[in-house]
Amino acid sequence: MSIKNKRQKQAKLLRIFRKIHRKTGAFLFLFFFFISVSGLLLGWKKHSNGLILSKSYTGTSTNLKNWLPIDSLHKNACKILHDSVSPKLSSKIDRIDIRKNKGMVKFVFEDHYWSIQLDGATGKLLHIGQRRSDFIENIHDGSILDKYFETSDGQIKLIYTSIMGFALISFTITGFWLWYGPKRMRKKQPLKVLSNYK
Incomplete structure (x- = not known):
């Protein structure tokens, strides 16, 4: 395969990863927001002076x-x-x-x-x-919806955590490739020989 074809293939792969990264982020933005804020609060619960954890x-x-x-x-x-x-x-x-x-x-x-x-x-x-910490934890893992809809075996939590887990894996892989892909392409770019000497 020629260098040009390789570069085109890598550029196409970058476009696909960028599209996945962007669409996943846009679609799950609200869920990532809740997870990040609730996770931050849970991390601080023992240092909240009794506000989050009694x-x-x-x-x-x-x-x-x-x-x-x-x-x-x-x-x-x-x-x-x-x-x-x-x-x-x-x-x-x-x-x-x-x-x-x-x-x-x-x-x-x-x-x-x-x-x-x-x-x-x-x-x-x-x-x-x-128990504010329990309430925040239920938001964090999605089990608050199981409580609200009175599901029999935490099905909503299972689906929610699975989706968010796979989304985070997808974000990690695509994000890494969006950073590493261009570096790899630049590294493999052939050096241009300047022959301006007379």
């Missing part, structure tokens, strides 16, 4: 022997949720975080973004918090 409060005893039964703590957390936030909120539990070293237990609810921190020994309220 501080973990300290109870009176780190000895589990002194703690109330989990069932009693759970009932107390649900009562506080309904009395202090709203009686209409679901008390269905997503998880229970036991922080033995802090003498605290945190109840995280499934159907909304509220959490209750209780003293493990006394059952007294330490903190009522909104």
Whole structure:
């Protein structure tokens, strides 16, 4: 293959990659924006002074022997949720975080973004918090749409993360070639011999 044909082939490949890069970026611009902003916020959550991630409060005893039964703590957390936030909120539990070293237990609810921190020994309220970091994380990975549409097995999250993952791979490959392709073409360009000497 002649040098001219090689250069034409490389130029055509560059045009294709540029087109893929441009169209993918234009089509998924909004999603990339949400991913970048939510990712930035999640990276800063522990340094947000409690704005994104609630501080973990300290109870009176780190000895589990002194703690109330989990069932009693759970009932107390649900009562506080309904009395202090709203009686209409679901008390269905997503998880229970036991922080033995802090003498605290945190109840995280499934159907909304509220959490209750209780003293493990006394059952007294330490903190009522909104789980903003969980909300941001749900936006970041697309699972907020699974919550909204009540899908059975996180299908929207799977499709969303697959599309965005392949798009990022495509961006990486095409972006690298858009940078490297012209350099490669210039490197392979034959030197012009100037014969102006008499």
